[in-house]
Amino acid sequence: MTQQTLAPSPSTPAAAPRGFRPDVEGLRAIAVGTVLWYHAGLPVLNGGFAGVDIFFVISGFLITGQLVREVERDGRISLPRFYARRAKRLFPAAAVALIASAILTRLTLSRTDWETFGGDIVAAAAYFVNWRFASRAVDYLAEDVSPSPVQHFWSLAVEEQYYIVWPLLLLLLAIVIRRRGWPTRPTMGIGLALIVIPSLIWSVYLTQTNPARAYFVTTTRLWELGIGALVAIGAATWGRIPPRWAALLAWAGLALLSIGVLVQTTATPWPGSAALVPVLGAAAVIAGGFNAGPAGPVRLLGLRPMVWIGGLSYSLYLWHWPLVVAATGRWGELNNWQGAAVVTASVIPAWLTHHFVENPLRHNKAVSASTRVALSLGLVCSLLGVAAGGWLAHAGTSSGFASAKPGSSVGAEALGNGADPATALKIDMHPTSMTPDPLKATADVPKLYADGCQVAQPSVEVLSCDYGDTKSKKIIALVGDSKMVQWLPAVDAMAKDNGWRIRTYAKSSCPWNPNPIRHKNAAYTACVTWGQKVLTLLTGKQKPMLVLTSGIRSAAYDVKTGEEEQSLMVDGYVDYWSALAKAKVPVVAIADTPQPGKIVYECVLNHHDDLMTACKGDWNRGTGTAALEAAVKQVPTARFVDLNPWICPAEQCWPVIGGVLVYRQGSHITATYAASLAPEFARQVVPLVKELTRG
Template structure:
C-alpha cells in the first residue's frame, strides 16, 4: 500500500519555494526553475503508486475513476485562478485582453505548453514575463503524461500476472524513461525550447519517480546509514541545482539529471523516517507549505505577471517577493474553501461520471468566457485609438517578403520576387537584412512612388546581413540565417550583373553585438551573440565585436567587388518596453530613452560601421536615422502626433514613411543617379 508520507509534502515545499523565489528574482535561486522537475518526479512516484495499488488490488485500472480524481485535484483551483486573472485583465488591461483571453482554451484543454512554445517561445526569454498563464505549461505536460500513463498499467493488468507482471512493468518503465531521456538530451542540444516544453522529453522525469516507487514497493529496505547518506546527497543535489543553475545553460537534457536523481534519492531515503533530513522535511512548517504548494504555484505567477504587464515588463525583486507572500496568503485562504473541499466527492463531484461531465462543462464555460474577453477586446480596438493600433501599423509587405526567423528558406521562394519588387524596368536597389530591413520598406515604397525607385526586398527575422557569421542563442546556432545570407549574396550578385546599382544592409545590430563596456546581456535576458563559421561560441564582448566587424567587412567587400554601392543602416533607438503599451499607461514624456544613453549603447557598433565604411569611402555610406528620431536629450516613442514604434524596436509604417526625406539624397546616390 502507498501510505501518506509527510516528507513528500516537505519535498513539495522545497520545490514550490524554489520556483516562486526564482520567479521573484531572489538571489541564490537562479536555478529555481528545477522545482518543476522535482514536482514531476514526485508526481510520477505518487500517481504510479495509486495505479499500482489499484492494479494489484482489483486486477484492473478504472480510467474513469482515475480521470475523475485528476479533475477533483486539478480543476477547481485552476478555474478560480484563471477566472480571477481574466477578470483583472478585463478591468486593467484593455490593450492586452485579446492576448490573455486567447490563451484560456489552451489552459483548460491542457495544451498550453504547445501554445506557449508557439506564441512566446523560449521559457527564459524576458517576454514570457508578460504571459499570465505561463506556469500552466507544467500542468499541461503532467496531464498529457497522464492521458497515456494509465494505459500502460491497464495493459499489464490485463495481460500479465504475478512476478511476470512486476518484472515486465519495471522493464517497460525503465525502457520508456531511457528513450525519453535520450530524446531530451538530443533535443536540448538541437532545439532547447521544444525539449523544455514538450511532454515526450519530460516523461522520463515522471518515469524516474515511478521507478523509485517500484524500488520502495518491491526492493529491500535501505539500511539506516545508507538512507541518511542518500537523503543528505539528495538535499545537497537539489540545493546545488537551485543555487547554481541559470537561464543561459542548456536545459533540461543532461542538466536535469541532477535535480531528478536528487529527488529520487530523497524519495528512497524518506522510507526511513528517523533520518534528520526526513524529519526536517516532515516538520510542521515544511508540510504546511507543501500542502499549499499547488495553490501557491497557481496564484503566484498570474499576480507577478499582471503587475509586470502594468509596469511595462519591469522586474522588481522586493515588489515580486511581496506578491509571492500575497499569493501564499491566497493559497491559504483557498486551500480549505476550494482545493481541499472539492477533492472530496460531493455535490456535482459525487460520482466519477458526474465529476468528468462537470469538469468538461466548467472548462467549456471558462473557455467561452475567454472568447468573450477576446470579442470584447475586438470591440474596444475600434475605440481605444491610434496609440493602441500602432501595434498593427506594420510594413504592408511583411507577410509576403519577410521570411520567418530560424527557418531554412527555399531558394525558389527567394527568387520569386513579385510582389517584393517595386517599380518598372531594371532593378536598382536591393534591401537585405533582418526585421530592421523590413521596417524600412514603407520608406522605400514612398521612394518608389515619388522617385520611381526600383527596389527588391529580401529579409529574414533574427538574421543580420552578414557573410561568415550567424546568430547564436541558448546553445543553438541559427543555421537558417547562414543559409539565407549565402543565398542572398548569390542573388544580389546576380542582380548586379543584371544592372542593379546598390544594396541597403540593415540589421538590429545592437541585439547581436554587446556594448564592450557591458556584459553580453543583463541578468534578465537570454544572451544572443554572433559566431563565426566553424568556430565555437565565445561570449567575450570584444571577441563578438571582432566577429561582427570581420563578417560585415566580408559582406561589404563581396558587394563592392561587383561595383555595388552600399548603405549600411546605423542602429535606431530601442525602447526598454513596448512603445504602444507604454503610451497606453504612461504619459509620452515617460516613454522614451535618454539620447545620451542610446549614444553610449551604440558607440561600439558605430565604431565598427565607420571603420568598415572607411575602407571603401567611394562605395559605402553609413546612414543614421536616429538624428531624425531623437532630440538632444530624448529619443521619444511619440513624436509629432505619431507613435514611432510598433513594439520596443521596430518602426511603425507611419514613422518609416515619414523618414523618406531624410534618406532621399542617399537613395539617389545608391541608385547611381547622382
C-alpha cells in the same frame, strides 16, 4: 501539481494513514518553496526553477503508483474514474485562480496585454498553454510581451497532458500483460523506458538547438514524469534495499537535488541533461524512502511545517505567480523584500482556496460517489476559466482611440523636410485617432513575416522571398535582421516603381556580419553560419545587382577575450562588403532607427490625454548606426542613407506623426509608417542604386 490521495494532518504526521509518505509531502514543500523563492527574486537559489522538475517526478511517482496498483488489483484501469479523480481535485482550485488572474490583470496590467493574457487564461483553462508559450518563446514579434500572469500554468498543462497519455499507455500495457501472462511491473517498466529514453534524448537535442521552445513543450518533459513512474513501478525493489543503504540513497538524492537548485542558473540550458541532477535527486529521495526509516531524510522532510506546506503546495503554486505579476504591474520591478512579501502573502489565498474550495469538493460525498458528477464539475470549472479569459481578451480589443479616416493619415509625408526644426510645429499634439490602432501595433509588420520569410534564431537555413517587380531580372538583395526588414514596405514600393525585383535574406536578431555576437547571453553561432551561406549565394549563383542592409547591433565580441567591441562589428561589415565588391555587387546601408526608450504603443494607450508629452523620446541615432556608417567609409562601393530625421524630426521622437503611430515592437517602426516614408526612401536610395549599378 497533483495532490496525494491521502491528505495528511499537519499536526500528527506520525499517525498518518497507511500509504502516506511524509517524506514525499516534504519533498513537495521543497519543490514549491524553491519555485516561490526563485520567483520572489531572492538570491542563493539561482536554480529554484528546478522545483518544477521535482514536482514532475513526484507526480509521475504518485499517479503511476495508483494506476499500477489498480492494474494489479482489478486487471484493468478505469479511465473515467481516473479522470474524475483528477477533475475534482485539480480543476476547482485552478478555476478560482484563473478567474482571479483575469481580474488582477484587468486592474493592474497594461491594456496592451489584456487580449494576449486573456488568450493565455483560455489556454490555461484548457491545459494547452505550454504549447502557446512555446510558440511565443520563438516568435520574434512577441518579444515585447510581458510575463503572463498564468505563465506558471505551463507545468500544469504538461501534467494534464501526461494524465491523458499515461493511463492510456498503461492500459495498453495491462491488456498485453493479461493476454500474454507477462509479469506486470517488469513489463510496464520496459514499456515506460521506451518512452523515457527517447524523451530524454529529444530533450537534450532540442535544448541545444531551440532552448526557448524546449523549456515548455511536453515532449521534452515526459522523461521527468517517467522517471517518477519508474520509481513507482520499482517499489518492491526499493523496499528490499537494506535500511542503511536506503537511507544513504535518500540522503544522497537530497544532496543531489540541493546541488541542482543551488548551482543551476538561468544561463544553464534547460531542461536537457542538466535537469538530470534534480530529477535523479528527487527520484533517489523517493526510492530510498521506501525502506530508509527514521534514519532517512524523513526526519527533515516529515517535520510538521514541511508536511503542512507540502499539503498546501498546489494552491501555493497556483496563487503566488499571479500576485507577483500583479504587484509588478502596479509598483514596478520588485526588490528582494517586496518579492518575498508578495509570495509570502500568497499563503492567504492559497489556504482559503485549499480549505474552502479544493478540500470540500474533493471530499464531497455526492461528487465522490458519481464519476459523471465529478467529470461535470471539472468541465464547468474549465469553462469558467475559459469565460474569464474570454472576458479579459474582449476587454483588450478597444484602445479608446478612433480609427483614422481614410486619407487622413499621411505619416512622414506631413514632415516635408524632416531635418527642419520647424516641422515639429506641424505635428498634431492632441491626436484622437491614428493608424494602426495602438492595440494592433505589434501586428503592423511587413508581409514578409506572414510569408514565413524570416529565418528563426536556431536555424541556419537560408530562405529568400521576392517582392517588388517579381518578373524583373534586376535583383536587389535585402539582407539582415528585422531592422532591415522593417523597411520592406518602402523598398517594395520603390522597386515596383523602378522595375526592380527585391529578394530578401532575413534572420531574426542577426546582423549580416561574420564576426560573432551574443544573443540572450549566449553565442549566436547560427547567425554567423547563416551569414556565411548568404555571402556564398550573393557572390555566386544568386548574385544581385545591389545589396540593401541595416542592423541593430553596435558590436561583436572577441572570442579570445570575450569583450564586445564596435571595431569588430565594423571589420565584419567591411569583410563582407569587400567580398561583394570583388563580385561587383555594391552596398547601400540604411541607418538603424532610433531607440525610443519605451514601449511606445503601450505608452500611447496609457496616456490618452498627454501622449505627445509623456511618450516622446530624446533623439538618438540608433544603436547600430555608428558601425554601419564607419564601415561604409572603408568600402568604396558602399553608400550610407539616414532616414532618421523623418522618424525623429527636429531631434524629437514623437509617438504619432501625420496620424500614424511611428513605433511598434522595440525600436522598429510600423509598416504603415515605413510605407509613408516610401517617397523619401526612394528620393534618397534610387539615385544611389543608379550610380552604383550604372543603370
